[in-house]
Amino acid sequence: MLTKRIIPCMDIQNGKIVKGINFLNIREVGDPVEQGRYYASHGADELVYLDITATDEKRKVFLSLVREIAQAINIPFTVGGGISTIDDVSALLDAGADKISINSAAVKNPKLITELANRFGSQCIVVAIDTKNEEGDWYVYVHGGKTKTPLKTIDWAKQAEELGAGEILLTSMNNDGTKNGFANDITKRVSQSLNIPVIASGGAGTMEHFADVFTTGCADAALAASVFHYKEIEIPVLKKFLSEQNISVRI
């Protein structure tokens, strides 16, 4: 039976994992290769690395890091952050990334999804959507959540699938950082409207939140950062808990 996936996410700046405590205070929490190796050997099903600096100069640092990660890690990993061209994707896949995620660049130029899917295959193209609930509806935000678009999340997710996305990474800005649980309503709507897997992100605080997003939210995978980085939740313990709730996981 296909299992629900648990995915730790690492934000990378200058070759280190960082975690924003708030907008002004970004704290280093570890080495991406060592941390990735730890997660891989402690039950993570996949990893996500996001380059949060993403200037041209810093991108080279990230690229050599991707190569080191690929050499060390024996499970799949996705990389994202500032990817906007076929050349960006080609370099990351050549370095050994299994999948790439695109966000703002896909909203700006939806044809990019099709171009990437045709060139590299849908299986490695993840479309990341940052969404926010406003006045009862969910809208797409870009540029790291700074800019609102008129796109409704459900419409954009469907369009991304039609254009060739292989997976959707859906982050709720309302929930992100709250530790009050995932946005189960929009996650369920997107997951049930699409035929491709949906990774839920934003709001994980307890093990029950993961169970909820897999059952109520119909998510195929759940992503989290700080609860794993700070060992508030250990993945083997989480998986045992989920398994006891009759949620199928890889143990």
Add this chain to the structure above:
Amino acid sequence: MNVVVIRYGAGNIQSVLFALQRIGITPTLSSDPAVIAKADKVIFPGVGEASGTMKELKASGLNNVIKELKQPFLGICLGLQLMCKHSEEGNVDCLGIFDLNVKKFIPADNVKVPHVGWNTIQNLKGPLFNGIPENSFVYYVHSFYAEPGKETAATTNYINPFSASLSKGNFHAVQFHPEKSGTVGESILKNFISL
């Protein structure tokens, strides 16, 4: 140990090279028939579209080279599908090493296609699975599958049972990605290397 990974039109073979390095092998990447023929072991990886990659294999003559090989040979993912008789992906005749057809998953109620993630393998047979327990987890990413048949060496259930692995003489193949399947995948690669 001279392990050659075949370079052809298919993408993302870097992870296969790195996985071999992790088990102590320094592979050679080549599309040269002479280099491939002299290898101790040959690996045929690949992610991509069947009809396009078959066209490239034919253009380079590698289709005939592969069929004549006598050393242990391992197809991975698209590699497995191309070793079958025919694929629905682009409706193309493939290498015909395995007497099986490749079909597209038809989405069922709340079951998505592609099949992405970790699933279990059953009915394990043959040397690739030495020491691998039934129902071990492996990582999949695919929309097409080979039906089960007499050459099937492992099965997985997704929408319907399909061939997780095929084996016939020196030819072996897996639909999942051993290079991304954690320690189980590494054991399967080691089993292949020690054939």
